[in-house]
Amino acid sequence: MKHYVGLDVSVKETSVCIVDETGRICRDRKVVTHPDDLIALLRDTQWHFERIGLEAGPLSQWLYEGLARAGFPVICIETRHAKAFLKAQPNKTDRNDAGGIAQMMRVHLFRPVHVKTxxxxxxxxxxxxxxxxxxxxxxxxxxxxxxxxxxxxxxxxxxxxxxxxxxxxxxxxxxxxxxxxxxxxxxxxxxxxxxxxxxxxxxxxxxxDPVCRRLMTVPGVGPIVSLAYMATIDIPARFRTSRGVGAVLGLTPIVKQSGESNRIGRVSLCGDGMLRSYLYEAAQTLLTRVTKWSWLRAWAMNVAKRRGAQKAIIALARRLAVILHRVWSDGSEFRWTREASTAIAA
CATH class of the missing domain: 1.10.287 (Helix Hairpins)
Incomplete structure (x- = not known):
């Protein structure tokens, strides 16, 4: 029989709940928040773990690395999805949260989060x-x-x-x-x-770093922006397309649709705030300080004429995120002319 585990992590103790494939609770207890203590509890021949889930948080990377190194099928899940699922419970306790996460693992109702290297x-x-x-x-x-x-x-x-x-x-x-x-x-x-x-x-x-040097060929992108981009994206292959990077960094507008109503709002501001601010500064630098002509700057100037400078900077920040991902993935450098940049244009 398959088993599923939910971990509700706190600074001192972690609530552990193990359920079987029918949803029945097999074990429910607390252990010290440390990978070794969790491994000692979970390493039992009677369990056949299919998935082990824990919320993304300050200690999640440390615990994830320890459990994954021990060979457990651990998954770090998105906090907002877990909060929405656990909100249905009338009483919020560590024990109930661990049980809720275990049920999320059992029914496969979660969104995994990438754990950085x-x-x-x-x-x-x-x-x-x-x-x-x-x-x-x-x-x-x-x-x-x-x-x-x-x-x-x-x-x-x-x-x-x-x-x-x-x-x-x-x-x-x-x-x-x-x-x-x-x-x-x-x-x-x-x-x-x-x-x-x-x-x-x-x-x-x-x-x-050779990748950072390639990223810095994009106008407006300096050492700090390139290093922050690499630290945030971590593995470019985890994105199916380069266009998905802009949405993950909160640089795409929010869409609210209901019946005949279809409203497009401001950018979502989800994801990494540090990298988003750096990309905004890089876009502002490209639009106002970089004097060398490029197809990217010309495109941003046209957007500024139509929509205003503020929206042009945000649109340019999103496009920079897309181009940097393509440059990183292809192993290429930025093409300054429009004809040569067709392969990396967003």
């Missing part, structure tokens, strides 16, 4: 840490601006390099303010130093 996970961690340091540094800079504005001291337009010099110039002669601002400047200085270190590491890794 270890290399992509490390690259993602690097980019996340880089963005975190940059965001904290900018937040401190804005807070200093607000503090000084209360005393009529306006920082004005100044870059990151000369920011500290400008602040010291404003508080010169005001000892009380200088004592308050100095710790903030020291924290901001340390954040900027560590950000520069991680930024250099990310850019160096992108420049030595």
């Amino acid at each position: 270890l290399t992509s996970q490390k690259r993602r961690a690097l980019l996340t840490a880089r963005m975190l340091l940059q965001g904290k540094a900018i937040a401190i800079e804005n807070d200093i601006r607000g503090l000084l504005r209360n005393f009529g001291l306006k920082v004005g337009m100044v870059g990151a390099v000369k920011y500290e010099e400008r602040i010291c110039e404003l508080v010169e002669g005001v000892s009380d303010l200088a004592e308050i601002v100095e710790p903030l400047l020291a924290a901001r200085r340390k954040l900027r130093e560590e950000f520069a270190r991680l930024d250099h590491k990310a850019r160096t890794e992108a420049k030595i």
